[in-house]
Amino acid sequence: MIREHVRDLLERVANGELAADAALDALALDPVESLGFATIDHHRALRQGFPEVIYGAGKTPAQITEIASHIAARGTGVLVTRVSPDAAEFLRANLPGVELNAVARTAHVRGIEPPPRGEGNVVVVTAGTSDLPVAEEAAVTADAMGCVAERLTDVGVAGIHRLLANRGSLEQASVIIVVAGMDGALASVVGGLVRVPVIAVPTSVGYGASFGGIAPLLTMLNSCAAGVTVVNIDNGFGAAVAAARILHGATE
Amino acid sequence: MIREHVRDLLERVANGELAADAALDALALDPVESLGFATIDHHRALRQGFPEVIYGAGKTPAQITEIASHIAARGTGVLVTRVSPDAAEFLRANLPGVELNAVARTAHVRGIEPPPRGEGNVVVVTAGTSDLPVAEEAAVTADAMGCVAERLTDVGVAGIHRLLANRGSLEQASVIIVVAGMDGALASVVGGLVRVPVIAVPTSVGYGASFGGIAPLLTMLNSCAAGVTVVNIDNGFGAAVAAARILHGATE
Amino acid sequence: MIREHVRDLLERVANGELAADAALDALALDPVESLGFATIDHHRALRQGFPEVIYGAGKTPAQITEIASHIAARGTGVLVTRVSPDAAEFLRANLPGVELNAVARTAHVRGIEPPPRGEGNVVVVTAGTSDLPVAEEAAVTADAMGCVAERLTDVGVAGIHRLLANRGSLEQASVIIVVAGMDGALASVVGGLVRVPVIAVPTSVGYGASFGGIAPLLTMLNSCAAGVTVVNIDNGFGAAVAAARILHGATE
Amino acid sequence: MIREHVRDLLERVANGELAADAALDALALDPVESLGFATIDHHRALRQGFPEVIYGAGKTPAQITEIASHIAARGTGVLVTRVSPDAAEFLRANLPGVELNAVARTAHVRGIEPPPRGEGNVVVVTAGTSDLPVAEEAAVTADAMGCVAERLTDVGVAGIHRLLANRGSLEQASVIIVVAGMDGALASVVGGLVRVPVIAVPTSVGYGASFGGIAPLLTMLNSCAAGVTVVNIDNGFGAAVAAARILHGATE
Amino acid sequence: MIREHVRDLLERVANGELAADAALDALALDPVESLGFATIDHHRALRQGFPEVIYGAGKTPAQITEIASHIAARGTGVLVTRVSPDAAEFLRANLPGVELNAVARTAHVRGIEPPPRGEGNVVVVTAGTSDLPVAEEAAVTADAMGCVAERLTDVGVAGIHRLLANRGSLEQASVIIVVAGMDGALASVVGGLVRVPVIAVPTSVGYGASFGGIAPLLTMLNSCAAGVTVVNIDNGFGAAVAAARILHGATE
Amino acid sequence: MIREHVRDLLERVANGELAADAALDALALDPVESLGFATIDHHRALRQGFPEVIYGAGKTPAQITEIASHIAARGTGVLVTRVSPDAAEFLRANLPGVELNAVARTAHVRGIEPPPRGEGNVVVVTAGTSDLPVAEEAAVTADAMGCVAERLTDVGVAGIHRLLANRGSLEQASVIIVVAGMDGALASVVGGLVRVPVIAVPTSVGYGASFGGIAPLLTMLNSCAAGVTVVNIDNGFGAAVAAARILHGATE
Amino acid sequence: MIREHVRDLLERVANGELAADAALDALALDPVESLGFATIDHHRALRQGFPEVIYGAGKTPAQITEIASHIAARGTGVLVTRVSPDAAEFLRANLPGVELNAVARTAHVRGIEPPPRGEGNVVVVTAGTSDLPVAEEAAVTADAMGCVAERLTDVGVAGIHRLLANRGSLEQASVIIVVAGMDGALASVVGGLVRVPVIAVPTSVGYGASFGGIAPLLTMLNSCAAGVTVVNIDNGFGAAVAAARILHGATE
Amino acid sequence: MIREHVRDLLERVANGELAADAALDALALDPVESLGFATIDHHRALRQGFPEVIYGAGKTPAQITEIASHIAARGTGVLVTRVSPDAAEFLRANLPGVELNAVARTAHVRGIEPPPRGEGNVVVVTAGTSDLPVAEEAAVTADAMGCVAERLTDVGVAGIHRLLANRGSLEQASVIIVVAGMDGALASVVGGLVRVPVIAVPTSVGYGASFGGIAPLLTMLNSCAAGVTVVNIDNGFGAAVAAARILHGATE
Secondary structure (H helix, E strand, O other): OHHHHHHHHHHHHHOOOOOHHHHHHHHHHOOEEEOOOOEEEOOHHHHHOOOEEEEOOOOOHHHHHHHHHHHHHOOOOEEEEOOOHHHHHHHHHHOOOOEEEOOOOEEEEOOOOOOOOOOOEEEEEEOOHHHHHHHHHHHHHHHHOOOEEEEEOOOOHHHHHHHHOOHHHHHOOOEEEEEEOOOOOHHHHHHHHOOOOEEEEEOOOOOHHHHHHHHHHHHHHOOOOOOEEEOOOOOHHHHHHHHHHHHHHHHO | OHHHHHHHHHHHHHOOOOOHHHHHHHHHHOOEEEOOOOEEEOOHHHHHOOOEEEEOOOOOHHHHHHHHHHHHHOOOOEEEEOOOHHHHHHHHHHOOOOEEEOOOOEEEEOOOOOOOOOOOEEEEEEOOHHHHHHHHHHHHHHHHOOOEEEEEOOOOHHHHHHHHOOHHHHHOOOEEEEEEOOOOOHHHHHHHHOOOOEEEEEOOOOOHHHHHHHHHHHHHHOOOOOOEEEOOOOOHHHHHHHHHHHHHHHHO | OHHHHHHHHHHHHHOOOOOHHHHHHHHHHOOEEEOOOOEEEOOHHHHHOOOEEEEOOOOOHHHHHHHHHHHHHOOOOEEEEOOOHHHHHHHHHHOOOOEEEOOOOEEEEOOOOOOOOOOOEEEEEEOOHHHHHHHHHHHHHHHHOOOEEEEEOOOOHHHHHHHHOOHHHHHOOOEEEEEEOOOOOHHHHHHHHOOOOEEEEEOOOOOHHHHHHHHHHHHHHOOOOOOEEEOOOOOHHHHHHHHHHHHHHHHO | OHHHHHHHHHHHHHOOOOOHHHHHHHHHHOOEEEOOOOEEEOOHHHHHOOOEEEEOOOOOHHHHHHHHHHHHHOOOOEEEEOOOHHHHHHHHHHOOOOEEEOOOOEEEEOOOOOOOOOOOEEEEEEOOHHHHHHHHHHHHHHHHOOOEEEEEOOOOHHHHHHHHOOHHHHHOOOEEEEEEOOOOOHHHHHHHHOOOOEEEEEOOOOOHHHHHHHHHHHHHHOOOOOOEEEOOOOOHHHHHHHHHHHHHHHHO | OHHHHHHHHHHHHHOOOOOHHHHHHHHHHOOEEEOOOOEEEOHHHHHHOOOEEEEOOOOOHHHHHHHHHHHHHOOOOEEEEOOOHHHHHHHHHHOOOOEEEOOOOEEEEOOOOOOOOOOOEEEEEEOOHHHHHHHHHHHHHHHHOOOEEEEEOOOOHHHHHHHHOOHHHHHOOOEEEEEEOOOOOHHHHHHHHOOOOEEEEEOOOOOHHHHHHHHHHHHHHOOOOOOEEEOOOOOHHHHHHHHHHHHHHHHO | OHHHHHHHHHHHHHOOOOOHHHHHHHHHHOOEEEOOOOEEEOOHHHHHOOOEEEEOOOOOHHHHHHHHHHHHHOOOOEEEEOOOHHHHHHHHHHOOOOEEEOOOOEEEEOOOOOOOOOOOEEEEEEOOHHHHHHHHHHHHHHHHOOOEEEEEOOOOHHHHHHHHOOHHHHHOOOEEEEEEOOOOOHHHHHHHHOOOOEEEEEOOOOOHHHHHHHHHHHHHHOOOOOOEEEOOOOOHHHHHHHHHHHHHHHHO | OHHHHHHHHHHHHHOOOOOHHHHHHHHHHOOEEEOOOOEEEOOHHHHHOOOEEEEOOOOOHHHHHHHHHHHHHOOOOEEEEOOOHHHHHHHHHHOOOOEEEOOOOEEEEOOOOOOOOOOOEEEEEEOOHHHHHHHHHHHHHHHHOOOEEEEEOOOOHHHHHHHHOOHHHHHOOOEEEEEEOOOOOHHHHHHHHOOOOEEEEEOOOOOHHHHHHHHHHHHHHOOOOOOEEEOOOOOHHHHHHHHHHHHHHHHO | OHHHHHHHHHHHHHOOOOOHHHHHHHHHHOOEEEOOOOEEEOOHHHHHOOOEEEEOOOOOHHHHHHHHHHHHHOOOOEEEEOOOHHHHHHHHHHOOOOEEEOOOOEEEEOOOOOOOOOOOEEEEEEOOHHHHHHHHHHHHHHHHOOOEEEEEOOOOHHHHHHHHOOHHHHHOOOEEEEEEOOOOOHHHHHHHHOOOOEEEEEOOOOOHHHHHHHHHHHHHHOOOOOOEEEOOOOOHHHHHHHHHHHHHHHHO
């Protein structure tokens, strides 16, 4: 729909129905809605193929709810990450149809139509139980992006046979997201076992010289398994979006 | 072939032709060749679908050449990265059929059969001329992995219309590798323009507070464009392998 | 007035009405008022052209109020930054005429005469909604310094057309303050679009590898757009003072 | 001229003489010249009002010379920074009309017309003799940008009366660039003495806990004199461009 | 007294009254009193000339009180630093004769005899009001060590004449302790003005790129004024002990 | 027992009673029990000779209790570290037979049979009273691993004779664990005094430039006493396991 | 012999043959030999059971040779580490009986009697060929300390079956030294496979975000395999001494 | 003499012989001599009591020699630190009367009159032979400042009895400078043994996690011996000036 609108504008310029300057203004400003404290970009769904996403940290519950309501009103679906318990309560009360996930700290309002299906599946592998919130954020996001997400939990390398016992699951994955804190070594071992894309998420799980996730971040950036890519510490959301970029590309 | 060999071993155990212990030994040790200072893993081609790769830094020209010769002798192809000028000279003289690329600092001996073709193409985008060696390493590696690589050079965000002028190339890419030093901002802008996977490579180009590439590394890890993934500083090789993991997955 | 007082002192030395030592003492000590825990410098208004400013963090509500009262009593105006909610309550009750801004965390008592007007205007651009408190501190400070401040909110580079759609505002600015956390890439893009001074403020918005604002700080220091200058993380106040130094210079 | 060309293109679209797509292509690609390893942006002069600048580090002497020649051929003037002694020799031999400055490590070819004059003057203040290369880079750049640059050398705060003795020069400046390594304290003292814009450049002069310039960088970012802005370590060029942005703004 | 005891022991060994092993045991263990969770070293007063000091952070109020009581019982005086409000309450109730200082966060029980007087005086100079707790810790400690402490408050370098106006106090000091956060530049300026020992204490006052006091710590370590020495961030206590080491040395 | 089970499986493959694939599955999956949010590895006792250990941080009291109950049910004993006060309460109420240690922050359920005894003893040496929680974690862990642990408390190097007075205890130790924060210098002195293994544990005790334990960590890694090894900051548990690895090796 | 000498001294004190002061002097100074630029501690062999070791970096070839000659003259054996090629040449010419190892960068003169044999063996495992110099330093040192050293090379975790194929060697080791750069993940996997002490040596092999060995150092300090201990980056020597402390303890 | 000159100026103002402005100019500019690239401050000798000092790093041999010649011509003596071998050669040839010290990397021209004698002595203690250049810089500087310097070499804490054997020298010192790299632990032990001022100098001796001297710097800043002060890494010069400030204060 939006694509048609744009084509229409350009044709009207060609037909002399619209001045060049006016067309430029229309093109740029129309699908951007300003709330004063936020500028909603309704174009993004078109450009990137994702539902609109709100980063919840640093915004008040009221701000989150107002932005989410405006997006949901267009019917395109909206996902909120980093939802504090307070914000979750506020959203439950004020945003009809919201699905809250306390472990993943997400809030989700589905769009009128489901997102297009990505090809294949994502397997989210975690090194330990403490990594679950990040892994769950990844799984919820993947689902919101139209991708099938499976979970493989607590298979860190200190007990390597736990991982090897699950080699079957790994080999049937289209994309693997590895979530690990502390030494972050799981990404290298998984990266060496499979041929598919591996996205590593360092977590802030640990203490002392883990420095809030720097240790596994560096481990993963230096992975001796070639072709492992990395996202920000605790960024389960970003890893899932990266997986969706891959699986939706495979669809087309 | 190797797969058949393994199946054969296991069946001989089942038939009582081979003791369990003996089979385990055979299985593990056979395809690994020891040179004393190195343990070549001929299995890897099977496991990961890549030609064998040697990281040239920290190895002597003689060591590199000996490892490369043993691999090349199997006919599977071998790629050497971080080839110093000295090592390049030594390889040119002692490794028949080697292709040297001075900008990318690579040496390549092609296998008897070409690698399987990846689906689609990789576009390697660089922010500035000084980033070219890393970008070229990515392009050479992609080619060695059976992927088509295109180049888009010197389109950093300080002159944003240079990038926008090339939006067509970006939109036709299957995977985009963004190579940038200094502020590393190019990855965020590209990540916001396209829907396909974007792999960001920070480079050590810059001075002062770029801290040898930490600045663009952090920029890319914190990209406000969702789903951008990152590899190590100057790791053009790793970015290309990540791209190959995606494109070969799309093939299957 | 103060200038006259000083000239008078020096002339009395020349006339023999005042010993050299006595003049030195008078000159230095007169306009500095000591509260025991603080030394108020009433000279600064003369020297720098700004109202007096109090950095509120690390001071008790009572200390802030006492210092502010002494300054306000001279009629020169006073601005307090980093006002905690407790201090705000205390100031509201005890400092007549105070204007509080909860988002900017500022308290302001205007002087008897308005500050001299700076030439032109400051545009405060923010990458995201979470950057608003820092941007608002900049805008309030600019106003207190006699400068017109405009706001352009939530135009981060992940959706580059949101920014390009506002190119008009940017091009009519005299000075631009760019406030951004996470990747901080907005400063480079804006710096490349305009010819006027651009002052970049990294914010502590983000998580993980943003390291409390180090990531955008480094991005901005390494900006590939030449001539972008940077202030401390979250230092909206400092950016506005820098802008005022420019606009008041242009006045003269 | 370029502006007219663009207007012309858009009017031809309005007149039906040109298809929308064709106009877009023409608009973006025309003033960008590709050398394969570099994309020259002849538009930048228009957009930012500076001569074109080449960052010399990480480029070969031949690359620098080729880029510089293409720019110089347009008659708009070109400045090269971070010129190694080898590159300087090569440029001297191959780039007619080049002016080399060994202390500043710059190469400059002046444009056919001089750059427009900035209003007022820049005073470049250095803390010590070892900071001179960075200060000289700033002075040469300011000159290339059409600004008058004065120098005040070796007036660090350990002998505060050296600085106070030059208070007259400081008070007559339109913009001050403070270049200092080690403790970087000079920026705070100067910032407290004057009302005009102060741009601080930390240098890598020092040893041990100066960490290659991190110490003065942090000092300057935390300056207790409000409104001091900072550029990258050793970035004399950037400071001068920031000054030019201010002085040319004052012109208009 | 203790000295005599030791000499006595050694003479008894020489006289055959005591076996060598027994003497060694006696010598080492006698003046050390064990509380299970702490080993009190009553020797230290002899060895270093200071009253015993307890670092209060990380100890429970009960632990602090028990250790302090045992020391106070010997009559040698005891100083506790980093006393939390809870610990202060507990000490007030349970340690007779304790003097509490809420700003300095110290608790002090004076010994039966006053400490020997140090020669001369210490001047504690602070850059800003927020640095007062650290400065006060220094002043209280100096007093406990028998040194006269004077205070000079809120004379940071952004208003350099505030400092110059107090040059007299500085020139009459025997030792100067400079307490400053943010840019820490005050230490360099003071170090350049005087010939006496200058001990710099960086404070954690500031935000963003002050990194909890790293910025002024580095500034002070890199001071361009020769011979300025530095102690840990917020370590007013250590600076005062260093001053006492100097002033007591001068006494002898 | 488990060892026999595995041998049995392999013999059944050799006898044709079991297909190779089935044996592989059985081997890997049997002793791993999945709780959904955790994968318990009952094999580990066999592989490493330790009771199972749960890292309590980042897990809810309910999760900890459920995992601990499943392990305890097998009779092999379980140790929980980093037990928060809330978790301790929950465990006291819901895990029969648990032994809680508030200083060490541990919970321990002993196995049906005591662990095998390690040869010799571990001496846990602490620099100061504030290091006790980490030291106690080490001592409790050593006990759980079947090792005798002795404690030597508050013998930091600032009073070197306190340490020398205890040289006897040090010389009779089989392994020494040195627990120290702040300057961490104790490890080097102890390492120079004895010939047995020395394991150094840096603690986060300190402030300012101790950077949460980085200072003693670096001290210990750079120990001028050869052969001192180091574990993570505050990792008393890990140090004790390392000691147990040594003492149990000596047993065999 | 030295032990007897000391006992003799003490008995002479008990017998009145020697004054206490004189005995103290004799005891302390005798076995320490001063070369002006160095203080040789011939006692150390007694105290720690190792041959004397010289750290070669930062000493001139002449200094190294002079120190080594004085030690060798006593017949106790001497090991030099970090021997530069220049120093190696100088030692070869001037130190009779020296054994040089170019890969390990060591020089060794054996003592008159061989060192006492340690119980068991050390297995030195390396992740990659580039880690060999550090591993070889460990092996040479272990040999000099009387320990049997075996080598297992190039078995990094990216090809996990290379490691699993060598599980036999690992299980027969008394102590394992793991030498790895880049991601350092090998230590965690080995630590999970065996019950014996594991000493991890991070190496500076790698580039970019390995930060000269910080990445594997942090990985190893955060190892999820309990009881892995760590030494300084590239410190093969220290790891071997730690192993010798363990194996010699097991001997007694 | 200079003092008289200044008094004279002020009296002429009082007498009307000199205008106030003229006096100010005269006062400030007279004793400062400008060489274009340097501003020599002949006042400093008056203000601080030291000979003039030139920091040699980052200056050309010609620059150093020109500055040194101008100072030497006044007869006040000059000390150059960080003299490169090239600069040393140049100075030997062009600066009559220069004394060069290759280990300390200093050049010294003595003044016409010897500096005033400081009271007492400085003992410079080093942990190892590799720390000698820094220690020697301290000793040469102390001598140039009129202080007696003694040396105590290679007494690091790994062999604690080497240090204890020299306790006599330590106890007779007026000030102690401790020079140590690697773990830097020597400062804490010495600080605990003596009552006089202890100035700690971390050195860049070491490798890996010593991070160019950060490790001993942090150790020393966190010293558990109270009142130890610290100077920059490798700053033997600064430590000696700090000692001279103490010993000259004791003189007066």
